[in-house]
Amino acid sequence: MAGNSKRPVNVAILGATGRVGQELLKVLAERKFPVGELKLLASARSKDMTIEYCGKQYPVQEPSAEAFKGVDIVLASAGEAQSKEFAPLAVQAGAVVIDNTNAYRMDPDVPLVVPEVNGDAIKKHKGIIANPNCSTAQLVPVLKVLHELGGLKRVIVSTYQSVSGAGKEAMDELEQQTRAVLNDQDYDAQIFQKQIAFNLIPHIDKFLDNGYTKEEMKVVLESQKILDLPNLPVTCTAVRVPVVISHSEAVTVDLERAVSPAQAREALANSPIIEVWDNPEKNVYPTPLEAAGQDPVYVGRIRRDTSSENGLNLWVVADNLRIGAALNAVRIAEYLVEHKLLKQPVAS
Amino acid sequence: MAGNSKRPVNVAILGATGRVGQELLKVLAERKFPVGELKLLASARSKDMTIEYCGKQYPVQEPSAEAFKGVDIVLASAGEAQSKEFAPLAVQAGAVVIDNTNAYRMDPDVPLVVPEVNGDAIKKHKGIIANPNCSTAQLVPVLKVLHELGGLKRVIVSTYQSVSGAGKEAMDELEQQTRAVLNDQDYDAQIFQKQIAFNLIPHIDKFLDNGYTKEEMKVVLESQKILDLPNLPVTCTAVRVPVVISHSEAVTVDLERAVSPAQAREALANSPIIEVWDNPEKNVYPTPLEAAGQDPVYVGRIRRDTSSENGLNLWVVADNLRIGAALNAVRIAEYLVEHKLLKQPVAS
Numbered sequence: 001m002a003g004n005s006k007r008p009v010n011v012a013i014l015g016a017t018g019r020v021g022q023e024l025l026k027v028l029a030e031r032k033f034p035v036g037e038l039k040l041l042a043s044a045r046s047k048d049m050t051i052e053y054c055g056k057q058y059p060v061q062e063p064s065a066e067a068f069k070g071v072d073i074v075l076a077s078a079g080e081a082q083s084k085e086f087a088p089l090a091v092q093a094g095a096v097v098i099d100n101t102n103a104y105r106m107d108p109d110v111p112l113v114v115p116e117v118n119g120d121a122i123k124k125h126k127g128i129i130a131n132p133n134c135s136t137a138q139l140v141p142v143l144k145v146l147h148e149l150g151g152l153k154r155v156i157v158s159t160y161q162s163v164s165g166a167g168k169e170a171m172d173e174l175e176q177q178t179r180a181v182l183n184d185q186d187y188d189a190q191i192f193q194k195q196i197a198f199n200l201i202p203h204i205d206k207f208l209d210n211g212y213t214k215e216e217m218k219v220v221l222e223s224q225k226i227l228d229l230p231n232l233p234v235t236c237t238a239v240r241v242p243v244v245i246s247h248s249e250a251v252t253v254d255l256e257r258a259v260s261p262a263q264a265r266e267a268l269a270n271s272p273i274i275e276v277w278d279n280p281e282k283n284v285y286p287t288p289l290e291a292a293g294q295d296p297v298y299v300g301r302i303r304r305d306t307s308s309e310n311g312l313n314l315w316v317v318a319d320n321l322r323i324g325a326a327l328n329a330v331r332i333a334e335y336l337v338e339h340k341l342l343k344q345p346v347a348s
Numbered sequence: 349m350a351g352n353s354k355r356p357v358n359v360a361i362l363g364a365t366g367r368v369g370q371e372l373l374k375v376l377a378e379r380k381f382p383v384g385e386l387k388l389l390a391s392a393r394s395k396d397m398t399i400e401y402c403g404k405q406y407p408v409q410e411p412s413a414e415a416f417k418g419v420d421i422v423l424a425s426a427g428e429a430q431s432k433e434f435a436p437l438a439v440q441a442g443a444v445v446i447d448n449t450n451a452y453r454m455d456p457d458v459p460l461v462v463p464e465v466n467g468d469a470i471k472k473h474k475g476i477i478a479n480p481n482c483s484t485a486q487l488v489p490v491l492k493v494l495h496e497l498g499g500l501k502r503v504i505v506s507t508y509q510s511v512s513g514a515g516k517e518a519m520d521e522l523e524q525q526t527r528a529v530l531n532d533q534d535y536d537a538q539i540f541q542k543q544i545a546f547n548l549i550p551h552i553d554k555f556l557d558n559g560y561t562k563e564e565m566k567v568v569l570e571s572q573k574i575l576d577l578p579n580l581p582v583t584c585t586a587v588r589v590p591v592v593i594s595h596s597e598a599v600t601v602d603l604e605r606a607v608s609p610a611q612a613r614e615a616l617a618n619s620p621i622i623e624v625w626d627n628p629e630k631n632v633y634p635t636p637l638e639a640a641g642q643d644p645v646y647v648g649r650i651r652r653d654t655s656s657e658n659g660l661n662l663w664v665v666a667d668n669l670r671i672g673a674a675l676n677a678v679r680i681a682e683y684l685v686e687h688k689l690l691k692q693p694v695a696s
Contacts, residue, residue: 154655158506158598160548160587174546179530182523198522198592199637200508202649202663207628211609211651220654233655237598237663239508242590244546250506250585250598261559280555289547301550303559306568307502307581315550315585 008036012071015078016040019168023326068093091127094345105130117144134324136222151256154233160241160248201240246288247320255310261302286317356384360419363426364388367516371674416441439475442693453478463679465492482672484570499604502581508596549588594636595668603658609650634665
């Protein structure tokens with residue numbers, strides 16, 4: 001299989017100028033991913049831009065069927081509409097698309113993957129592999145360990161999500177609005193529905209008929225799909241908080257069997273992508289600021305649930321731009337290369 | 349009963365210079381509480397200060413057995429140690445103490461009261477009545493309504509608590525630290541364990557042996573006591589967020605009987621102290637900024653729990669300085685006056 005020799009891998013990034021696109025470039029470089037040709041794709045708005053990668057400047061191009069020729073892997077994070085438009089063209093051109101958007105996550109023909117949780121699912125791909133929503137991506141590695149340990153019966157999640165989940169402009173809005181509030185000035189909010197500076201917004205993505213937001217139902221449905229537990233009872237309340245980077249989650253799990261906090265700590269610490277920070281006596285527990293820029297999913301505040309027989313409460317924190325997006329996507333790409341799962345792209 | 353005639357009520361505020369002390373004065377004035385003599389008590393640090401109330405300046409005095417003579421009601425919010433020292437002296441002097449601290453809340457001889465939930469308990473007071481912790485005070489009116497409607501089986505709470513719950517200095521720290529972060533300057537934190545600006549701290553009050561914080565166990569134990577459901581399963585994760593005023597809570601309840609979101613909305617809206625803000629289609633849901641300075645407990649995001657048969661999820665927001673402290677205390681005082689439950693203080 002020509003696409004799986006040791007030759008460099010030709011990569012295209014769709015949405016290269018966005019916050020996740022930038023993080024993708026950072027993670028590819030950090031992890032020394034064997035990038036061959038690199039194509040940086042973004043909307044016409046960004047043309048004439050160039051972006052540096054590993055010391056070299058790359059022009060930003062508009063995506064097109066032509067642009068995907070010769071590309072092995074497309075890392076897509078330009079938005080749902082763009083993925084729907086361009087992923088099929090990329091697949092036609094012989095690329096494998098790792099899609100960061102919501103476009104294909106619940107498609108039964110598309111594996112939805114956190115490699116450490118359900119990497120095997122990648123082998124069944126038909127050209128597109130979906131990266132889960134950020135709040136799901138950091139949750140499922142923890143749930144997987146607890147399921148193996150005690151059997152999951154029910155999962156209740158409250159999220160505390162940073163503004164970077166809503167993109168670059170949202171990060172700017174938090175900063176500028178905070179300055180305005182501190183200086184008693186007006187600020188015309190563009191991104192968030194209500195003031196986010198020194199406030200909370202229990203509303204991420206649009207509302208659905210059942211009263212949940214789409215973000216909340218992503219946590220429910222994507223967790224069930226990734227864990228391959230389609231009937232697992234899961235509920236979620238998703239809240240935007242005035243934090244720049246990293247999502248935090250207060251997680252309550254009901255288990256089939258009794259699991260002590262010590263057993264949970266030990267099992268979680270054995271995961272290659274989880275770090276347990278849990279020593280209340282010494283004020284050791286993760287916070288979003290400490291998780292920002294880091295790879296692990298951090299877990300702390302592990303304790304027996306006072307409201308159920310075999311329950312645990314946990315506090316899960318991770319960088320939403322990394323494990324929640326770019327890092328997970330690159331790990332999927334690494335899995336494709338390692339397991340020789342790339343296709344032979346149409347020559348450019 | 350001389351103490352219950354229409355004569356004005358002599359009031360002392362213990363901790364008059366603190367954030368809750370200030371709010372107490374505001375609420376007493378707003379509600380036209382029939383204040384007769386007013387004594388403002390605070391530690392020696394604050395002596396020589398005067399504080400205005402209804403256009404008149406009052407000197408700040410140090411608390412002492414002598415100072416409580418002639419006082420009908422002491423509103424205490426100076427801290428647990430001060431309440432333990434001075435509440436018994438005030439009771440000896442014939443005053444009724446409404447205590448805002450944790451000193452007596454779980455004492456079986458002390459009623460722990462939110463008047464709209466368990467006002468009757470006030471009648472059994474022996475001189476001290478406890479005001480619940482802020483995060484409990486806004487939760488129990490909602491739980492009471494849901495219990496009457498569907499029978500509570502289990503309650504799971506994640507809090508999003510503002511810095512004003514930690515006092516005036518904490519509010520200053522959030523503001524100054526935020527300025528420092530925005531200007532890339534160092535800031536030496538005094539109040540919080542970790543940076544609170546653009547961050548979250550899953551640690552309020554001290555850690556207990558079971559891995560919970562005292563704040564979390566207050567929600568568990570005080571809710572059980574106020575609702576008179578000592579075996580109700582309750583759990584809580586309490587998190588400090590960079591918000592100035594108002595606590596928010598993501599609440600999941602399991603009920604004995606099916607209750608639709610519409611039924612819950614109707615019943616909650618009938619409570620005199622709850623306002624339902626719940627119209628997702630029009631982005632109507634409460635946020636802490638909107639609740640700040642207001643009296644009601646706001647409830648929104650009411651929906652069927654996707655993880656249980658008869659469960660609901662709700663979002664509960666209230667001003668922690670008012671319903672969570674000063675307003676509830678003054679409502680207890682009003683109940684005492686209305687039901688002629690004051691004692692005859694020792695003459696001053």
